[in-house]
Amino acid sequence: MHGRRLTQVDRSREPGASGFVRVFKFFVRSFNIPVETRLRPARTPRSPADRESDARPDRRQAILLAAEKLFAQNGYHAVSIRQIAIEAEVPLALVAYYYGQKHELFEAIFEHWRPTIDERLTRLQAAVDDGGPDLLNHIVEAFVQPVLRIRASAEGEFYALLVARELGYASPEADRVLRRHFDPLAHAFIDALRLALPHASVGACAWAYQFALGALLHHLSDQRVQRLSLGANTPNDVSSHPMLVRFIEGGIRAALPPPPAPPAASAPVSSRRRSTHRRQP
Structure with a gap:
């Protein structure tokens, strides 16, 4: 009987539905659990492959x-x-x-930055399609401006410096990159120069491209101009970009001038002599 009464007393002290809710709310308030996480359903465990892919x-x-x-x-x-x-x-x-x-x-x-090369080719093709007397200027703009814009950006600064530093060395690694990514670009610009300067040979246009490339790469990596200018200039100053374009364009025009025009044809000597002895009416 005594054990039986204990069982009855224990059951009478079990909280009902409303009592459980009060206890749960007290627990939530005591531990300051955010409302949105109180009754959040359990998450499905993620596999290691899913976590690695994220x-x-x-x-x-x-x-x-x-x-x-x-x-x-x-x-x-x-x-x-x-x-x-x-x-x-x-x-x-x-x-x-x-x-x-x-x-x-x-x-x-360089594969990651391939869109930069594609942009230069797209701008070059647009310049060739437009033609006109400013074709050479537009070719140089397409060659220079996308690279200068990358150099001036935070995300492209090191890539531009890498191009300027590594592609000038004849290492096997740089040569593979040049052949795969930059030689097709170079051939496209040389062909465009021949359209702008039809009197120039392919060899002369190839030299012009190399000289232009040297000016561009040096500008990308130069840190000396501030010292040489006594502080007047700062490296990678965007205000110098138009000057670089004019420098390259002017250098190409000066290096590859059109041939001199042939002298005007003069009248034959015999006809001039006959005209001086004509009788006057």
């Missing part, structure tokens, strides 16, 4: 940006995969997982 773009991009920065600052051969991983704050093995060997990562940077 993080992959950021980590992949971080590796690419780190390599671009270090290659631009120190040169391709002075940078190790370990340094790139440290800069990107990723595990060392992840660099090879995403990009393979170092030269493949180097080429991936």
Whole structure:
């Protein structure tokens, strides 16, 4: 009987539905749980593959940006995969997982910036289609302006410096990039120069392209102009861009002038003599 009464007493103390709600509200208020999370349904567990796919773009991009920065600052051969991983704050093995060997990562940077080359080709084709007396100026604008705009941007600064630094060296890695990405661009501009200057040979136009490229690449990487100008100029000053365009255009015109016009044809000597002995009416 005594144990039976205990059982009855214990059951009488169990809270009903309303009592449970009061206890639950007290618990919520005591621990200051936000309203929207109080009765939130349990989330479905995500697989490791799903979590990796969410993080992959950021980590992949971080590796690419780190390599671009270090290659631009120190040169391709002075940078190790370990340094790139440290800069990107990723595990060392992840660099090879995403990009393979170092030269493949180097080429991936230029593949990433391929739209810049496409923009230059599009502007060049538009200039050729328009034609007109300002064709050479429009060709130079298409050659220079997209690159200068990238150099002036925060996201493209290191890429522009990388182009200026690495593509001037005859390393196997740079040569592969030049042949794949930049040689077709160069041929397109040389062909356009021949249209603007039909009197010039393909060899002369190729020299003109190389001289123009040298001026552009030096402008991208130059840090000396501030010292030479005694502080009047600053590196990568956008106000200097029109001057660079005029310099390249003027240099090409001066280097590839049209041939002199042939002298005007004069009347034969015998006919002039006959005209002087005509009888006057």
